Amino acid sequence: MNNPDPRQQTDFHYRLHATDGAARLGEVVTPRGVVRTPAFMPVGTAGTVKGMYPEQVRDLGADILLGNTYHLMLRPGAERVARLGGLHELMRWPHPILTDSGGFQVMSLAGLRKMSEKGVTFRSHIDGAYHELTPERSIEIQGLLGADIQMQLDECVRLPASRDEINRALQLSLRWAERSKRAFEAQPKGRALFGIVQGGDDAELRTQSARGLIDIDFPGYSIGGLAVGEPQAVMLAMLEVVTPILPKDKPRYLMGVGTPDDIIESVARGVDMFDCVMPTRAGRHAQAFTRFGKINLKNARHADDPRPLDAESDCPAARDYSRAYLHHLVRCEEMLGSMLLTWVNLAYYQSLMAGIRAAIAQGRFEAFKAEVKEGWARGDI
């Protein structure tokens, strides 16, 4: 599984099929398969989409998963994953995998961090061991994992932040983008490295970052430094600055986003790819995402409710299990509760993406957006 058939070796590229306003319908073609966009990428941080079998994730319509350099370099270790045949083989996922470069997690999870021009040294949040992450080492790790789409090492600044702080991190990230691209040249053909646009909530700095990355030239562009505490309006305003600058023939990936509303509003502003821990993490916290909005299954009002979450869903977890049973499972902290609600949530996210793609194809994206929002507003009857 780790050596795709050479005859299918197709270089990484993006195909734009249709637009509806700024919303885009397309495909990201990789040697391991096609990613239909707009796409939601379930997060498989430590080599697993928590509580789900890979086949289940695939059956829900996911074309691509996300893995994480920071977690996998600490445990089980990148060299060990490579010895075991790479991440696709290890986690039995033969389809595309995108990995993040680890910088974001170092800043949010690791202890004793020391940032320099060279990279970042830190102590593992697991066993306190010292590690170093440089652009070169991050690319080496992502290559050992065998990721089809890789991220440059960058510095993501939490908001609110001063303009000087945002600019410093942006300039460092541009220099790391150059180094990441040079290190990436050693990898097999067909894989792609994305640059990551930074610039915080400052339109001028966002423009500088996007233009700087385009000068370096990447096959795809991530929009980073968002979904870090800023209001949705600020995130959307930055998308309106950045997406018109990015090349139309390359994919745009908004990192770490988001709620169903974040996603549909970001698609409307030209974003193609999304990842977020929301559906999986919420599933482990008794929250269900449905066409009627979010439902908290811990709430006692569900204790005697024989209805399923959504009788019209294609997902057995949403269609066949009563709210009373789901409420019982979460109250007893039974693992099946987390598994069923994770399944419900990923099914809802993928059905939302499928609906978005169909609506753009039919030129009715705005109408679809209004219908979906009306369903969430109606709430759970």
Ligand SMILES: CNc1nc2c(CC[C@H]3O[C@@H](OC)[C@H](O)[C@@H]3O)c3nc(N)[nH]c(=O)c3cc2[nH]1
């Ligand atoms: C949640 N908001 C958010 N997440 C973000 C991530 C991590 C996503 C990664 O972190 C993990 O989820 C927390 C997943 O594995 C995902 O791949 C980012 N990563 C990088 N390299 N640069 C960024 O500017 C960035 C911004 C984000 N904003």
